[in-house]
Amino acid sequence: MSPLKGKHIILGICGGIAAYKSVSLLRLLVKAGAEVQVVITPAGKEFITPVTLSSLSQKPVVSEFFTANTGEWHSHVDLGLWADCMVIAPATASTLGKMAHGIADNMLVTTYLSAKSQVFIAPAMDLDMMAHPSTQANIESLRSYGNIIIEPESGELASGLVGKGRMEEPEKIVDVLEEYFSKSLDLIGKRVLITAGPTREKIDPVRFIGNYSSGKMGYSLAEKFASRGAQVTLVSGPVALKIDNPSVTLVKVESAREMLEACTHVFPDMDIAVMCAAVADYAPKDVAERKIKREHDDVPVIHLVKNPDIAASLGALKKDGQTLVGFALETDHEVENACEKLLRKNLDMIVLNSMRDKGACFGTDTNKVSIIASDGSRMDFGLKPKCEVADDIIDFIIGLRKKFMID
Numbered sequence: 221m222s223p224l225k226g227k228h229i230i231l232g233i234c235g236g237i238a239a240y241k242s243v244s245l246l247r248l249l250v251k252a253g254a255e256v257q258v259v260i261t262p263a264g265k266e267f268i269t270p271v272t273l274s275s276l277s278q279k280p281v282v283s284e285f286f287t288a289n290t291g292e293w294h295s296h297v298d299l300g301l302w303a304d305c306m307v308i309a310p311a312t313a314s315t316l317g318k319m320a321h322g323i324a325d326n327m328l329v330t331t332y333l334s335a336k337s338q339v340f341i342a343p344a345m346d347l348d349m350m351a352h353p354s355t356q357a358n359i360e361s362l363r364s365y366g367n368i369i370i371e372p373e374s375g376e377l378a379s380g381l382v383g384k385g386r387m388e389e390p391e392k393i394v395d396v397l398e399e400y401f402s403k404s405l406d407l408i409g410k411r412v413l414i415t416a417g418p419t420r421e422k423i424d425p426v427r428f429i430g431n432y433s434s435g436k437m438g439y440s441l442a443e444k445f446a447s448r449g450a451q452v453t454l455v456s457g458p459v460a461l462k463i464d465n466p467s468v469t470l471v472k473v474e475s476a477r478e479m480l481e482a483c484t485h486v487f488p489d490m491d492i493a494v495m496c497a498a499v500a501d502y503a504p505k506d507v508a509e510r511k512i513k514r515e516h517d518d519v520p521v522i523h524l525v526k527n528p529d530i531a532a533s534l535g536a537l538k539k540d541g542q543t544l545v546g547f548a549l550e551t552d553h554e555v556e557n558a559c560e561k562l563l564r565k566n567l568d569m570i571v572l573n574s575m576r577d578k579g580a581c582f583g584t585d586t587n588k589v590s591i592i593a594s595d596g597s598r599m600d601f602g603l604k605p606k607c608e609v610a611d612d613i614i615d616f617i618i619g620l621r622k623k624f625m626i627d
């Protein structure tokens with residue numbers, strides 16, 4: 221049985237030649253047992269008729285905010301709540317731009333902005349439009365908001381030119397949706413602890429020792445674990461990110477000691493713990509009660525003490541059935557250093573980032589990782605958006621737990 225059976229899917233169609241493929245996509249979705257509501261842009265109707273789409277979906281096609289003769293309002297908010305996912309195929313350059321910038325001047329974009337569930341976007345356009353920096357920047361923004369981009373294929377285009385811009389084939393789009401739904405709830409009942417962001421170690425009331433960690437990797441992991449059914453406790457240092465997910469409990473901390481306390485408190489109940497935070501290794505021995513002033517002739521000296529190692533502390537507490545995952549950010553001897561940390565901290569697996577890889581560092585939206593497990597298995601991944609890296613890490617954890625016969 222298809223994992224799409226009974227799923228509520230919004231199919232968004234924009235005005236491009238590839239709209240003819242949306243008919244096959246709609247047929248395949250309906251055949252798989254999904255309930256599909258088509259939302260089409262005014263330009264989309266120039267390419268494909270609502271009559272065809274409504275006959276196949278067995279629902280009136282939505283395009284305008286109101287039905288002209290009755291004044292009936294089509295609620296994009298209700299649609300957004302109804303849907304288990306939204307797939308926009310084809311997504312034209314213009315609609316990508318509107319979605320990326322919140323220009324809600326048609327029903328498709330307002331529905332997109334109201335959608336609470338996962339959105340899949342399958343762009344289709346001519347190769348030069350696709351390659352244009354503004355299109356690429358819009359795609360990257362949309363990806364960074366958590367949307368899944370189904371990349372176009374290379375091939376012959378409607379213009380007669382050959383290049384990247386052909387909408388992915390309907391069968392492949394259905395594969396992506398099926399994969400998403402088949403693993404979307406594979407972590408129901410699991411409890412997961414994640415640490416994220418930097419820690420701040422106070423020097424005086426206005427200064428601290430910190431680092432450049434943005435928290436993006438940890439927050440992406442929290443979102444992904446939650447979307448796959450887990451109950452997540454996210455212990456986070458100070459970051460500029462927000463998370464609004466009923467399955468994620470956010471515990472805000474500042475220092476490494478506060479992070480350790482929050483983690484040891486919840487760890488006994490956890491199935492999985494992922495140590496993603498960039499914890500300061502040292503903290504000032506004494507915190508000045510008042511702001512350290514400049515008038516002294518001598519340069520002040522800050523004496524440091526070692527901070528607790530949170531991953532190693534949890535490693536010492538770890539019981540059978542618990543999976544402990546660490547990260548290692550290295551500049552040299554990467555694999556050797558990561559393996560040493562894996563052993564020393566009693567981790568089950570470690571996710572290695574190299575500072576030498578472009579796009580795989582603090583503050584970026586992308587990451588390039590290798591995963592090494594305590595049984596010696598290893599997997600190297602290419603440069604990807606952090607939300608996709610999060611899925612790779614979760615898949616690896618699930619695989620490892622199966623191997624260790626935990627689940």
Ligand code: CTP
Nearest residue numbers: 495496497499501528529530531546547548549
């Ligand atoms: N970690 C931790 N507590 C610390 C330091 C690190 O929990 N005080 C965790 C990190 O969250 C990460 C792993 O340990 O999962 C490795 O962190 P990293 O900074 O690479 O290693 P360190 O042990 O700090 O070693 P070094 O700084 O010498 O590379």
